[in-house]
Amino acid sequence: MSSGKAVPWWAKVLGGAALVAVVLVAGMRLSLLPSLDDVFGEETRDRSGPALLESIQDISRYEAATGNFQVVVDLEKDAKYLPDALRGTRTLYVGAGTVDAYVDMEGLAEDDITVNEARTAATIRLPHAALGKPALDPDRSYAVSKQRGLLDRLGDFFSDNPNNEQAVQQLATKHIAAAAKDSRLTAQAEQNTTRMLQGLLRSLGFTDVRITYGA
Structure with missing residues (x-):
């Protein structure tokens, strides 16, 4: 018990x-x-201001073709009296972008368009196709490798914009513009414009449609 x-x-x-x-x-x-995730986790806040409309432009040109280009940029900068390990940079960059080719129809005069009395034949004289500015695609462009000397790495540490890729991006844009100029992009744009206008005018009853290009 x-x-x-x-x-x-x-x-x-x-x-x-x-x-x-x-x-x-x-x-x-x-x-x-x-x-712990709530205490130490990251929180993203968008504090951007509203987008402002700065201008409106009337578009009077036909975007007839778009070319996709890619270039590998190998940019090296060396100091004159210092070794590369101390001062110098080398960046290998893949740049991808597009260039549009268009036909500007804003400056057409009355004598550039000829129509017969029966409205069955039409002749249109257009300016040659031109190239727009290259647009670098940030989603498809990237740096493959970056080599920097000791002084350059220290400069990146104290800089507000470390590892700035502006120089290689500008060089990639320049090469893409040159490649577009040497390509058949403008010729393709004129062919596409011709087909578009012929299809449009034939749907309106024209049977003989001629498109020419000149100054």
Whole structure:
């Protein structure tokens, strides 16, 4: 037999209720505490201002063709009296972009369009197709490797814009523009413009449609 006093039933009930209450309160506190992700995680906020409309331009040209180009730029800059390990950079960059070819129809005069009396034949004289400015695609352009001397790395550390790729991007744009000039992009643009105008005028009842290009 136990020599201690028997614990009343109501004391057992109160003790059990108190234990349950402690567990519930502890659980609520743990659930209310922020997780480590909430404390140390990153939060992205877009504080950009509204976009402002600066100008509106009427487009009077037909975008007839688009060329996709890619160039590998190997740009090296060396100091005249210092070794490359101390001062100098070399960047290998893959630049991808597009160039549009268009036919400008804004300057057409009355004598550039000739239509016969029966409105069955038409002749249109257009200027030669021209090339737009190259547009570098940031999603398809990237730096393959970057080599920098010690002084250049220290300069990047104290710079507001480390590892600036502006020079290789400008060089890639220049090479893409040259490649577009040497390509058949403008010739393809004139062919596409001819087909477009012929299809349009024939749908209006013209049976003889001639498109020429000149100054």
